[in-house]
Amino acid sequence: MYIIIVGGGKVGYYLTKHLLAAGHEVAVIEKNPKKVENIINDLGGIAILGDGSDAGPMSEAGMNRAEIVIAATGDDEDNLIVCQMAKIKFGVKRTIARINNPKNERIFSVLGIDTTVSYVDALVAQIERGIPAHSLIHLLTLRDVGVSFVEKQVPPDSPVIGVMMSDLNLPEQFLIALIIREGKALIPKGTSSLQAGDDVVAVTDAENAGILDLLFRGELVKPH
Amino acid sequence: MKLIILGCGRVGVRLAHTMHSAGHEVTIVDRNRDAFTKLGADYGGKMILGTGIDQDVLRKAGIEQADAFVAVTNGDNTNAMAAQIAKHIFGVPRVVARLYDPVREETYRLLGLETVCATVMGADKIRDLVLA
Numbered sequence: 082m083y084i085i086i087v088g089g090g091k092v093g094y095y096l097t098k099h100l101l102a103a104g105h106e107v108a109v110i111e112k113n114p115k116k117v118e119n120i121i122n123d124l125g126g127i128a129i130l131g132d133g134s135d136a137g138p139m140s141e142a143g144m145n146r147a148e149i150v151i152a153a154t155g156d157d158e159d160n161l162i163v164c165q166m167a168k169i170k171f172g173v174k175r176t177i178a179r180i181n182n183p184k185n186e187r188i189f190s191v192l193g194i195d196t197t198v199s200y201v202d203a204l205v206a207q208i209e210r211g212i213p214a215h216s217l218i219h220l221l222t223l224r225d226v227g228v229s230f231v232e233k234q235v236p237p238d239s240p241v242i243g244v245m246m247s248d249l250n251l252p253e254q255f256l257i258a259l260i261i262r263e264g265k266a267l268i269p270k271g272t273s274s275l276q277a278g279d280d281v282v283a284v285t286d287a288e289n290a291g292i293l294d295l296l297f298r299g300e301l302v303k304p305h
Numbered sequence: 306m307k308l309i310i311l312g313c314g315r316v317g318v319r320l321a322h323t324m325h326s327a328g329h330e331v332t333i334v335d336r337n338r339d340a341f342t343k344l345g346a347d348y349g350g351k352m353i354l355g356t357g358i359d360q361d362v363l364r365k366a367g368i369e370q371a372d373a374f375v376a377v378t379n380g381d382n383t384n385a386m387a388a389q390i391a392k393h394i395f396g397v398p399r400v401v402a403r404l405y406d407p408v409r410e411e412t413y414r415l416l417g418l419e420t421v422c423a424t425v426m427g428a429d430k431i432r433d434l435v436l437a
Contacts, residue, residue: 134381134382134409135406135408136406136408136409156382157358157386158358158380158382158383158385158386158387159382161382161385161386161389162381162382162385162386162409165385165412165416166409166412169412169415169416170408170412182359184359184360184361185358187394188360188386188389188390188394191393191394192389192393
């Protein structure tokens with residue numbers, strides 16, 4: 082899939098890295114020459130210097146063939162205009178905007194931006210400070226379908242450690258989508274099990290958002 | 306009329322003075338306190354300090370009762386976003402955004418915003434003078 086990311090700061094950089102690793106074609110538009118240079122040095126010649134809401138750099142990046150545009154700058158006004166320009170001027174079907182000020186969530190929704198991601202800064206700050214994420218981190222809400230991505234770390238003394246996924250009794254609208262172990266992403270299978278310190282990313286509806294707590298307390302292990 | 310001007314630069318200041326002198330109720334908004342000094346001592350309208358894309362700041366400026374909203378900061382994206390908030394969130398009857406970039410100006414005009422492109426107007430005027 083061809084994905085254009087506007088904003089090559091920390092969020093844009095890590096996003097780019099992950100999307101490239103997942104096999105996507107990615108281009109980044111960033112207005113700071115130093116950040117562009119860093120991305121080119123680390124990830125290859127995929128960064129374009131320029132204002133991502135300016136039609137010049139947008140065309141240069143091949144905006145008209147992008148399947149997704151992600152506006153990940155630290156300024157909400159720029160993220161809004163990037164998404165609107167991508168949609169209206171270049172006919173991009175899907176746009177995702179990072180929202181820095183949660184107050185703007187409703188505005189973006191009223192103005193037609195499909196998906197918005199807030200709380201990103203909280204997550205990045207957690208990673209940067211290296212604080213063990215014992216609290217539930219809200220990663221992303223898919224507005225239209227009422228589903229959220231949440232992340233929580235497995236505590237060292239959790240009874241669920243070592244229990245196979247197939248031996249867990251999980252509710253219908255809940256899925257353990259990803260286990261992040263020592264910086265590597267694992268897609269869990271029935272035979273996978275959790276280890277202490279794993280970051281677990283789950284997809285859940287609003288009703289089941291608290292399930293990770295029950296899971297980590299060992300309350301969802303099937304009786305033998 | 307009740308007019309809110311976002312951006313206390315040259316255009317904002319001039320507009321604030323002419324509209325206030327003409328008897329209109331003017332509130333000017335800027336995120337930089339120093340910008341207000343450009344208004345001079347004879348300006349009798351209101352000044353609100355804050356970001357123009359923040360709904361709470363706009364409410365404080367009286368956007369819910371405003372007859373018109375004008376976005377003339379030096380940032381096109383700020384102007385385009387603030388104008389859309391004024392129009393679509395608060396339903397201000399008359400909204401105008403000044404944009405420098407002709408491509409963005411055209412895009413937002415097609416989206417139904419009243420826009421003024423200072424670049425195109427200036428360039429066209431200069432061309433006419435050169436050719437005259």
